[in-house]
Amino acid sequence: MQDNHLLDPFGRRISYLRLSVTDRCDFRCTYCMSEDMVFAPRAQILSLEELYAVADAFIDLGVKRIRITGGEPLVRKGLTSLLARLGAREELEDLAITSNGSQLAHMATDLRRSGVTRLNISLDSLQRERFAAFTRRDRLDQVLAGIDAARAAGFRRIKLNTVVQKGRNDDEVQDLVAFAVERGLDISFIEEMPLGSISSHERKVTLCTSEEVRERVGQRFQLLPSSYRTGGPSRYYQVIGTETQVGFISPHSRNFCGDCNRVRVTAEGKLVLCLGHEGALDLKALIRRHPGDRERLRAALIDALRLKPEKHHFEADSQVQVVRFMSMTGG
Ligand code: SAM
Numbered sequence: 001m002q003d004n005h006l007l008d009p010f011g012r013r014i015s016y017l018r019l020s021v022t023d024r025c026d027f028r029c030t031y032c033m034s035e036d037m038v039f040a041p042r043a044q045i046l047s048l049e050e051l052y053a054v055a056d057a058f059i060d061l062g063v064k065r066i067r068i069t070g071g072e073p074l075v076r077k078g079l080t081s082l083l084a085r086l087g088a089r090e091e092l093e094d095l096a097i098t099s100n101g102s103q104l105a106h107m108a109t110d111l112r113r114s115g116v117t118r119l120n121i122s123l124d125s126l127q128r129e130r131f132a133a134f135t136r137r138d139r140l141d142q143v144l145a146g147i148d149a150a151r152a153a154g155f156r157r158i159k160l161n162t163v164v165q166k167g168r169n170d171d172e173v174q175d176l177v178a179f180a181v182e183r184g185l186d187i188s189f190i191e192e193m194p195l196g197s198i199s200s201h202e203r204k205v206t207l208c209t210s211e212e213v214r215e216r217v218g219q220r221f222q223l224l225p226s227s228y229r230t231g232g233p234s235r236y237y238q239v240i241g242t243e244t245q246v247g248f249i250s251p252h253s254r255n256f257c258g259d260c261n262r263v264r265v266t267a268e269g270k271l272v273l274c275l276g277h278e279g280a281l282d283l284k285a286l287i288r289r290h291p292g293d294r295e296r297l298r299a300a301l302i303d304a305l306r307l308k309p310e311k312h313h314f315e316a317d318s319q320v321q322v323v324r325f326m327s328m329t330g331g
């Protein structure tokens with residue numbers, strides 16, 4: 001039996017896994033995908049059994065939090081059966097999902113029953129036309145209904161995620177915080193990262209820093225720096241007098257690598273040690289060559305952690321730095 005935890009060469013203990021269950025999605029957000037995305041052939045995607053085997057190995061090695069992501073995780077068939085198996089693992093402190101919200105109106109209750117504790121829902125605009133421009137889909141109402149259903153289903157916390165772009169939704173950040181406050185939700189604002197090649201906009205022109213967003217939100221709401229942490233890279237502020245935490249994810253303006261505690265596994269079974277680097281280990285090849293060999297999988301994970309880079313470097317003036325799209329890696 002191997003040593004029972006995952007440490008990288010910089011002494012960081014890995015306790016958080018982001019597991020992508022599909023690269024497919026029913027939206028085509030401009031910062032994330034091109035309209036004519038080519039998805040991986042189904043045979044290349046990990047089966048539900050293989051996804052569980054990967055998660056199981058990480059849990060055995062001390063991972064306490066798993067976030068299920070994609071693509072859009074809720075379009076993956078059979079997802080709730082995987083969630084129920086993970087939800088039954090007592091070692092897990094947190095089983096979370098990041099979703100675009102489109103399927104939540106009919107799935108929220110099942111997700112909660114399967115043991116999902118927290119939900120992140122992406123919402124870039126409250127204005128129908130803008131929402132459609134961001135996602136290339138006219139489905140704002142569907143997502144708002146999904147948010148209502150999630151609130152009714154009783155998750156521990158629900159957080160909205162908003163990618164802020166100058167000239168496109170930066171004037172809406174106060175309204176989005178008001179929306180969150182009225183519903184007792186949290187909200188994180190994200191600086192766009194240069195992942196995947198896109199043609200819809202020039203990222204260095206639309207980049208809106210967390211500092212700019214915080215200043216704008218602060219004009220309407222009183223923000224108090226908060227010690228609230230979710231295991232992710234957000235830095236939080238409490239909106240005084242409310243339950244709402246406002247988070248900022250700042251890959252450009254604040255390098256959060258020092259306390260990085262997470263790794264990602266793509267839907268194709270690639271272990272990605274850092275979002276800002278191309279390097280990845282092919283877990284699928286290993287699992288398919290040695291099905292059911294849990295010991296070998298654990299040993300490979302421990303070995304791979306030796307290669308986790310110290311930090312990422314994103315440059316705002318570069319359009320593409322990592323060829324992988326966020327939808328492939330899992331956000
Ligand atoms: N489909 C789900 C969703 O949209 O929430 C989960 C996957 S998505 C890739 C996860 C998160 O990544 C979303 O909040 C999305 O806004 C964010 N995202 C995608 N591409 C990004 C980029 N280039 N820079 C920053 N955030 C990005």
Ligand code: SF4
Nearest residue numbers: 025027029032071100
């Ligand atoms: Fe789909 Fe999420 Fe990417 Fe939007 S951000 S295209 S919803 S995977």
